[in-house]
Amino acid sequence: xxxxxxxxxxxxxxxxxMGTPVRIYEDGERTFYHSLVNLVADPIETVKDRLFKxxxxxxxxxxxxxxxxxxxxxxxTKIIAGPIxxxxxxxxxxxxxxAFQLDVAPDEVDNFLMNIRNIVPMPLDSTIAAxxxxxxxxxxxxLNVTDIIPIEDSELVHSAxxxxxxxxxxxxxxxxxxxxxxxxxxxxxxxxxxxxxxxNSYVAQAPxxxxxxxxxxxxxxxKNTFIVSTTVICRAAIRGGMDVQxxxxxxxxxxxxxxxxxxxxxxxxxxxxxxxxxTTAVRRLREGEFQSKLVSDVRNYIIHHLSEPIRTGEIAxxxxxxxxxxxxRFKEETGMNLSEFxxxxxxxxxxELLHYxxxxxxxxxxxxxxxxxxxxxxxxxxxxxxxxxxxxxKHR
Numbered sequence: 001x002x003x004x005x006x007x008x009x010x011x012x013x014x015x016x017x018m019g020t021p022v023r024i025y026e027d028g029e030r031t032f033y034h035s036l037v038n039l040v041a042d043p044i045e046t047v048k049d050r051l052f053k054x055x056x057x058x059x060x061x062x063x064x065x066x067x068x069x070x071x072x073x074x075x076x077t078k079i080i081a082g083p084i085x086x087x088x089x090x091x092x093x094x095x096x097x098x099a100f101q102l103d104v105a106p107d108e109v110d111n112f113l114m115n116i117r118n119i120v121p122m123p124l125d126s127t128i129a130a131x132x133x134x135x136x137x138x139x140x141x142x143l144n145v146t147d148i149i150p151i152e153d154s155e156l157v158h159s160a161x162x163x164x165x166x167x168x169x170x171x172x173x174x175x176x177x178x179x180x181x182x183x184x185x186x187x188x189x190x191x192x193x194x195x196x197x198x199x200n201s202y203v204a205q206a207p208x209x210x211x212x213x214x215x216x217x218x219x220x221x222x223k224n225t226f227i228v229s230t231t232v233i234c235r236a237a238i239r240g241g242m243d244v245q246x247x248x249x250x251x252x253x254x255x256x257x258x259x260x261x262x263x264x265x266x267x268x269x270x271x272x273x274x275x276x277x278x279t280t281a282v283r284r285l286r287e288g289e290f291q292s293k294l295v296s297d298v299r300n301y302i303i304h305h306l307s308e309p310i311r312t313g314e315i316a317x318x319x320x321x322x323x324x325x326x327x328x329r330f331k332e333e334t335g336m337n338l339s340e341f342x343x344x345x346x347x348x349x350x351x352e353l354l355h356y357x358x359x360x361x362x363x364x365x366x367x368x369x370x371x372x373x374x375x376x377x378x379x380x381x382x383x384x385x386x387x388x389x390x391x392x393x394k395h396r
Contacts, residue, residue, distance in 0.1 A: 005137055008032050011079060014130060018081060019120035025078040028052065037115045041102040043083045044069065051080060058135045058148050060124060066090040070127045072135045079134060085121040096307035096367065100359070106366035125149060187275060188236035192352070193303050194283030199275065222267040226258045229271060233278050239352065240282035250277065292333050294319075298326075302345045309369045310342050347383045350376070354392040361388050 007024065012034045015022035021035035023044065033042075044051070047063050051071060054061070060070040067090070069082030090098075095116060099109045128148050135141055190199045234251040238244055254274045261267045301315050315338070316326040330338045346368045353364045365376030380388045 007077070007079075007137070010134060010137065014081065014134065018084070018122060018127065018130060019118075020081055020084050020122075022079065022081045025052075025080070027076055037118045039115055040108045040112050041099070041104050043067070043098060043102065043116070044080065046098070046101050052078070056148075057139050057141060058128065058131055058143065060128065060148075062086065066094060068124060068127075070124070070131055072131045072138060074138045077138060079131075079138075081127065081131065083116070084119065084127060086124060089117050089121070091304065093304050093307060100307075100363065100367045103359075103363065106363075109366075188232060191233055191236040191275065191279045191282060192240040194240060194279055194281075194285070195300065195303055199279050219261075219264055219267070222264045223258050223261065226267050226271050226274075227255055230254050230258075230274060233275055237278040237282050239356065241285045242278070242281055246281070247278075250281070294326075294329055295333060298330065298338065298341070299345065302342055305369075306346060306349055307367055307369050309371070312338050343379055344383060346370075347380055350380060350388065351384065351391065354388055355395045364388070 011022045011024055011032060015034040016036060019036055021033065021037070021039070021042070021044075023030055024032035043063075047061060047069065051061055051069060054071065054073075057074065058070075058072050060068055062068045063083065066085065067083035068086045069080055070084070071078060071080045073079065092113060095113045096109060098116075099112050102112075104112050125145050128145050132143050132145070132148075135143060187199075230251050234247050237247045237250075254270070257270060258267060261270060297319055298315055301318055302310060305314075312327055313323045316323045319326065327338050330336070330341070334341065350364055350368055353359055353367070359367075361376070362373045365373040368376065370376040370379070377388055380386075380391070384391055386394065
């Protein structure tokens with residue numbers, strides 16, 4: 001018996017089942033949205049352009065903030081579910097980064113974080129399995145999950161979410177480390193901050209995602225992806241403070257090395273080493289004369305809590321020491337008060353945002369955890385010698 005399919009009803013049920021927002025687009029225009037969570041801004045705006053470039057009937061996209069989106073489409077209709085956490089929920093700082101990208105008002109950020117954390121994590125293969133029934137409705141195809149996700153990728157994504165032993169998946173993650181340029185923003189941010197700990201954590205969790213086709217032959221494809229990635233990472237390192245000529249020399253050296261690789265395994269290993277080397281170089285420059293583990297640990301804490309009004313006691317707690325002992329040791333090793341070091345690190349990030357983004361001064365000051373824009377202006381002017389506005393005008 002022929003019946004008219006109510007696709008809006010199907011997507012409502014899908015959204016309720018998965019616990020994530022689901023949207024329908026007709027000829028590029030959104031005609032339907034349903035979500036059990038109330039998000040003040042739709043995270044899809046950060047990746048919508050990339051999603052609309054996808055041409056397969058069913059697929060998925062990993063974002064730089066540890067979520068993924070899954071979609072099903074035909075010539076005119078595109079249904080997109082997400083964001084869905086593929087591992088544990090991201091840290092507050094990652095979610096605050098996302099809110100900053102979406103221009104969420106400062107007084108709405110906590111509400112945004114609370115609601116996005118209510119989205120239920122789901123293994124990628126389970127999500128794709130749910131979408132395959134919708135694909136059958138739209139396109140009349142009878143597909144299996146393995147038609148969309150290679151078996152090894154499906155297992156990797158599942159294990160990244162439920163396996164507490166990160167080391168068991170580390171080698172598989174490294175093998176597929178460069179399979180997609182969709183991770184570009186996550187990796188470049190890590191390189192720019194010289195954050196080796198975040199790099200190791202990311203590699204231990206990130207699932208393999210298929211890259212766009214750059215060449216028909218697999219080894220050539222891997223080499224071409226490597227060359228593109230090296231260029232992107234090189235730019236990130238320069239933004240992080242690496243000398244331009246030094247960065248370009250390192251980039252050229254790696255591009256020469258990639259042509260000597262005889263198989264894809266060698267290219268993946270070389271890419272991992274390339275990212276580690278650029279990240280390490282930036283880290284050394286950023287640390288300067290401060291080479292101790294204590295200073296490195298303090299700086300890493302600050303990087304991962306940039307959007308908070310960081311207090312000395314909180315850092316001390318994270319390092320399992322007392323506030324007074326931490327302050328004394330830090331002053332002895334650096335000659336600088338810890339509170340001043342915190343402000344310097346926040347202002348470094350502020351300079352980056354003023355230089356490379358069009359975010360307003362109020363948005364930047366709120367993102368960096370300052371109590372007000374005037375407080376940010378005052379600290380920035382004292383440490384840089386220019387007001388934030390003058391600094392932006394000078395570096396545009």
